[in-house]
Amino acid sequence: MAFAPFHARRSQSRSTVPKVLMRGNHVVAEAAVRAGCRFYFGYPITPQNEIPEYMSERLSKIEGGVFIQAESEIASIHMVIGASMAGGRVMTSSSGPGISLKQEGISFLSGLELPAVIVNMSRGGPGLGNIAPAQSDYFQATRGGGHGDYRTIVLAPNSGQELADLTFEAFDLADKYRTPVVILGDGMLGQMMEPVEFRPEIPIKKLPHKDWALTGAKGRPSRFIRSLILDPGEEEEHNWKLMRKYEKIAREELRWEAFAADDAKMLVVAFGTAARIAKGAVKRVREQGLKVGLIRPISLWPFPFKALRDFSKKVKHFIVFEMNMGQMVEDVRLALEGGGEVHFYGRPGGIVPTPLEVSRVITSQYYQKRLG
Amino acid sequence: MFIKTIFSGFGGQGVIMMGYLLATAGMYEQKNVTCLPSYGAEVRGGTANCTVVISTEEIASPVASEPDFAVLMNNPALLFYQNQVQSGGTLFLNSSMIDSRPVRGDIEIYEIPVNDLVKPLGEERVGNMVMLGAFIKKSALVSLDTMHRVLKDTFTNRNPAMVKLNRQALLVGYDFLGP
Amino acid sequence: MKKVFTRPKSLKSAPFHYCPGCGHSLLHRIIGEVIDEMGLQERIIGVPPAGCAVLAYNYFDIDMGEASHGRAAALATGLKRALPDRIVFTYQGDGDIAAIGTAETIHAAARGENITTIFVNNGVYGMTGGQMAPTSILGQNTTTSPGGRKEKRDGFPINLSEMLAIAKGSAYVERTAVNSPSNILKTKRAIAKAFQVQIKGAGFSLVEVLSPCPTNWKMSPVEACKWIDEVMTASFPLGVLKDFTGDKKDVH
Missing domain, CATH: 3.40.50.920 (Rossmann fold)
Known part of the structure; x- marks a missing residue:
């Protein structure tokens, strides 16, 4: 990094210009926080490092904000699962090779019906490939590398402004359908600075109530969240339930x-x-x-x-x-x-x-x- | 209007900051802008560059294959970019650090001895502002007033002392190339 | 008539599916008793593993969230950081915690995550049919270490709790067993202590429990309990491995 992140709230604050010039990765991070994301777990990989860097500072200054640089992509996606079970708005980000490692958790998020936002600032591949902008993860995002019969919503922004807007939408969609949402960008969208106008911050209290979250069984029956369903009949019913959800998404959430x-x-x-x-x-x-x-x-x-x-x-x-x-x-x-x-x-x-x-x-x- | 500018030099010469400030000034003047800094191992290896596009139209690609302007802070930058500038384009080179000169006859060249000009200010870090001052004067991409406003907005909250110093350095470069 | 023995409130009235002589049912009951006695039922969240105890949420009447194989410590980290005033524990087998989940566990301990881990060590992969575990001892016969575990072929067993005791972020690590009434009582005290450590916010706490698996060990329940004392504890000695809570006296 040639210079420290410019924070939307700090830089250009005296200006009458409503927009700020921000790097795409910072835009995603700032938009996430404004959309109510208080939990971020990740692992360094280029070209998305500015997301965890920004989140580490931004979340440390918010009450209840949690940032962890995990020991692996696998650990980070499972921390995402934990915070999502607790009812929080939660995000992780990575690039191709790291997203490969996260596929286990993405399958679990789908099976457990948990909301989460996963950002992929993709790069050249396969293997280590390179860090230049490429769109080589289309299959990975739209088909998923994880096991089982599932789909993830995939949003593909094409500008700084859309990175901001679609990040907001990603959190809403994830909560609405209790399903992981992938934001598929690339190295260029992550690194490029463009003028962006952010939506106002959503107060945490205004976020949708989650009557399924694990918060301790106080004043209500205990809950469990699981994806293991040993009875084939029940598992089939679970798969049909997911399928009906995916069909509804396919009808109602098309964007083009x-x-x-x-x-x-x-x-x-x-x-x-x-x-x-x-x-x-x-x-x-x-x-x-x-x-x-x-x-x-x-x-x-x-x-x-x-x-x-x-x-x-x-x-x-x-x-x-x-x-x-x-x-x-x-x-x-x-x-x-x-x-x-x-x-x-x-x-x-x-x-x-x-x-x-x-x-x-x-x-x-x-x-x-x-x-x- | 669709103008592409490349800034290039060593990491630490404030190359990406120049790009950021120019793009922000363009944004203040209601233009479409993109600013694409180099990233990854390339930057850690010592070379930094930054591409800025300022346009009245929507910008399709932030990558500049044939820039209108190149602002070059060191020898490797000159070697790399002198042949990429489009015919009729303009080079701004830091003559304190660049010994050779381009052989092309179809481009305009401005030599700015950045390191010498910055010495009286007692703070070598603001050499990039000297270069930026010279650049906005001759490129006329954004006004001096706008750049003053950008400097104030960018640095007031980070380091207020830098606003004044950066403005001084900007003027040194702006005045250096004459009217 | 006075009731002297009953099901803990934090256990559902469902019969355990575990094999005869298995340590899991004992341990579930112990944990249930501790949750009741400490009044934690309304503020505790459990994280069951992939393994024999995967169905723990059928038995515990508390909030529970299933983890994939080995990732319980990471998941519990996310839960606890999101809900710092709740008590979060993982319940993991030896393959789960000491093979596929080694990284997650060691780093949770190193970060000093304020969670509690119950580590059930029975030296085999039980649910999948008795394969060699990271904690199968040298010479132990399993379906994937025919003729007994040999160090040249299979490597040495791993002493994860000792490793976790070295971690700067762990506050309390103890190894117990559930093969005798006195060991069961010690295990119960250790689990209560681990929850106390978490309530105090002292850091990562772990209780490793040596637990019989008569089915896969191909022993009777009585033989299995004896085998823990006579053979298993030689590789995995019982006792407190770390106690940074400032308590002067040992819990026992």
Whole structure:
């Protein structure tokens, strides 16, 4: 770190400017605290170290705030489980290799039906890979590396402002559905500074009451929270219950946006950092008169299957652009159900292509398909 | 308007602070801004750089492949970035620490002897402010008034004494390149 | 008629599923009695493990939250830090705490987490069918150490409690057994003391309990109790390993 974290509350405080310029990792941390997160457990890994650094200072200054740098990613996710059982709003963060280690706990959070927010500022992989921005954890986030029949909500912000807003939403969704929520960013979103306007802090007393939390059986029957269900009939019922919950989420919590899509003959599909680059590329080719639009899934799970399927009634040509080797292509193909042609362009390993590069790919595809 | 600037130098020369302050000033002037500092082992290895984009449009990528401006504080920075600046772009180089000069004929070059200019202020740490003063004068990306406001807002709560010193250093650089 | 013996209030009226002669049911009862006597039922939260005691929440009438295999100390850390005025204890077997959960346990002790751990050492993986545990002693026959544990092949047993006693953050560590009436009483006093240590906020407390597993040891319950005295305690001697509470006299 070249300089200490700029805290939203401390820096630029005299300014009349409502926004603050903050590093993405600090934005997530500040937004989490404002959303009522009082418990953070983590382990150092680049490019997300500014989250635990910020949390260690911020939470130490709040009554009831708890920060622990755990001995491992595995320990940290299980500390998350403990604090979540106690009814708190709790977060952990990491990057690819660390998220792999957390998968055990993410499966347990799902089975135990506990809310938690897990941030992945992803990097190049597999293995140690590198620390450059990449989107190589799409499968890991949307399919999960843990065992069992479960889903996690995955939100993919594309800017500092969205890091703040989606962090707020992640805590609400986690509590609403009693399920872990993953915020999937990347090294660039974590490191980049952008102007951000925060929502006001939610007072802890205004947070939803949790009538399932473990607080000691005072004045009520004792409770237990478990994921072990030895009776297959009961376990099946538990799985159906989870399934009904996931179906409700898939119906009600879809998030996506379209840009210049109304008259488009070709649609680019991209998420997160890739989506903002793609938007720049789409603007360029629009200036040249090409009818190209952009679909940006914001919730990667649930994935906007129906939205894409609806577009495929008018548009037959899709370009999926990702900073990986085409992991989202599978979801796009599933969405189109054969109703469109999918071309993929990707740069893995931490390469961040320019809007110009992507615009040339779009242009070349556009003319090859004889759309213009 | 879509202007990309790269700041580069040794860790400790205040390179990322320059980027932060410029981006904040851009934000104060209602522009879209991004500021992308280098991170990880690269920074610990001694090289720091920071890319700032200031734009009236939405910024697609904070990465600058062909910057309009490069602010270079040491020799390795010059070697690395002199060929990346776009044709017609501008280099600001710390002539106290950079011996060689770019051979390109299609860019403008300003030489600022930062380490010499900062000596009378008695605090070498504010060399980056001298360079930043010279940079905002010639780039005209943000106004001097805005930068004064940014310095006040940024440092008042952290170290009030630094507001005055930083402003002094900023003016030294601002005045150095003449009207 | 005067009632002289009854089920502790903090145990549910459910029959234990444990094997005949198993130490778990004894230990559950002891813990229940201590919770009752200390009046903790409304402010205690237990963390059962993966292992034979995984169903502990069917027996304890207190709030309980299940941990995955080995992670009880981390989970209890999260619980206790979130609710510092509650009493939090983990209940873990030897494989859970001394193999897969070694890191979590040692670091909870090193941080001085103000939690209590009941460590049930029966020298085998009971629930999975009697495989070698980190605490199986040299020569002990298990389903994965045929012919007895050999140091060259299987390594030495681990004395986790001694290691935890070295940790700067641990306040109280004692090893007891539940193989005789006097040892059962000592175990009860040790558990009460461990909870006291936590109430005082003195740091990490742990009671290791040598516990018979006649089924997997392939012994009768009586033989199993004798084996603890005659063989097991040679590798795992009973007694207080650490007491930083400032008490001058030993609890016993």
